[in-house]
Amino acid sequence: MTSFLGHCYAYRSNKQFHLVAAVFCSDRNDYETLVSTALKAKGYQFYWAEDVLLTADWVKQFPAEAADGVALARIVNEESCIALGQITRLAGSDDEAAQAQNWLQIEESDPFTPLDTQFGVHPKKNVPEELREALFGQPYPTDTPPLTTYAVLDAAKMPYLLTSLLMSSDLRYQSLFQGEAQEELAEHAPYLVELTEDSGFTRRLFTGPEGICGLWEKDLGIFLRSCAGFEALRKHLRKFIKVQNKDRKWFYFRFWERRYAHLFFGTACAETCWMMTISKQHTLTLLWSQGSSLFTARALRSMDDDIVMTRPTQEWVAALAEQESMTTFQNKIIHQLILPHPQHGHMTSEQAQALVKALIAQAQSFGFKSEYALSSYVTVALELSRFPITNPNYLNILQSAKHPDTKAELMLKSIISTKGNTDE
Structure with a gap:
């Protein structure tokens, strides 16, 4: 067992949060289990972790956060196996709403x-x-x-x-x-x-x-x-x-x-x-x-x-119908992509719902609309075990002037190529 660091995402009510967590454990599954338990005790529901690496590797990859990460990693040991960093709220939730x-x-x-x-x-x-x-x-x-x-x-x-x-x-x-x-x-x-x-x-x-x-x-x-x-x-x-x-x-x-x-x-x-x-x-x-x-x-x-x-309008009714269609699509993504995935299939229904909503919102912010483009974005995220927008290679594709479906195709080809090279 050794110390791992990672970026973690959680939700409470309609709000989403981010934090860095250090865990003294044996692998990623143990890391996520312990983070989930610790967050639940504080009233949060964990749904996603990315960049879960050995402390030394994590510090090299994220030098800007190295000081805080090392401070957390020094706390954890066999007796005190988890340390949560500052929990910050992500944009997108509305207290007034x-x-x-x-x-x-x-x-x-x-x-x-x-x-x-x-x-x-x-x-x-x-x-x-x-x-x-x-x-x-x-x-x-x-x-x-x-x-x-x-x-x-x-x-x-x-x-x-x-x-x-x-x-x-x-x-x-x-x-x-x-x-x-x-x-x-x-x-x-x-x-x-x-x-x-x-x-x-x-x-x-x-x-x-x-x-x-x-x-x-x-x-x-x-x-x-x-x-x-x-x-x-x-x-x-x-x-x-x-x-x-x-x-x-x-x-x-x-x-x-x-x-x-x-x-x-x-x-x-x-x-x-x-x-x-x-x-x-x-x-x-x-x-x-x-x-x-x-x-x-x-x-x-x-x-x-x-x-x-x-007073209700036809546009409001149509928007609700579109929302229902999106909910059906999200459930399809959960049952066909997330839950069958060997690395992420352990998620609870609530965690999977939070993750797919976050991923689809990210994809839509880059103009992705079709089910093909949205499902491709989710597929890439699952294979990367991180949000694609945090990866410079995929961010370059997302910010290009290409058609959204073309962007989705390029992302899929990239992840297939990367996975093939890894398998070799």
Whole structure:
């Protein structure tokens, strides 16, 4: 065992940090394990180390940091095996943005299973027990108006059938469309439905394929809770069934799509705040299922809070869709490149997420946009075990005037050539 030095990267909340760490250990794996443990004790999550070298080699390679590195290396030994240098915050995280998110509370339920046929069960449940409190509980004092539960359901998922079921349900419901739009699109319109816990329609809504005539797998929509009342809620929702773009053209905004609800209502931003604020007295609670969990988004803000609210636009919706696409791409990178990598596959999911976000942000700063270019940048970083921008050879390529895909190709060729020479 001997002393190693390296540059380390960690994160806490939405902020990223850098430090130099000295570790008395046998190899790089031990180095990363000990650094991760030490940082976790201080409230940080480690995700990446580069330039992990024997102390003498590290000092030669980084003469400007040699004094601090040697001072750390002198501290470590068999009894005290790790020393962390000064932890400095990297640019790119925003304290004000983090504070602005305090008004939105996101909760995830315990995993649940939709209702089945419930043979022999009496009385039959109309909603899974794990979801009952979130959907029909009354958390407020009795002297305040009760929370009412609603759903926004998409008739386009079940043309003619859903409207027939609503008509026979004895529940209050009304389309969010009106006038000519409702006349033409009645069987493809979104409907606001006031749910009651004792309704047979509610039971069907939460019954899965193991039950009889269940609707859960149809992905019909999302759930809402409010004290504002049916008419006030419908009036509010109608404000954003369409959104404008910068050229003042109108587009339908399908905010009731269950698969996208986490984007529209799980993002603490001015647009989400606007949608979840019905009036000075009433905010909105949104609930949607994702996988086997129910997510609840509550607007906890006071009307006195100084939070900017902005009407949603088509550009905002498109940006969220692009963000979702990027998240899918990042997960693909993690599972196809990072986790299978022999040197970096030990990373936790959180570490891999932090690393891929940092690498993609670096690549994008040099104009990389295509999946080919971005994945190439990540590949080069993994093979180098360091950020490519810290390597002069790759930095020259990145700063050249070539097309981003050409830069990515040159970087890949360089790393393949370097690796081939090393193997020889």
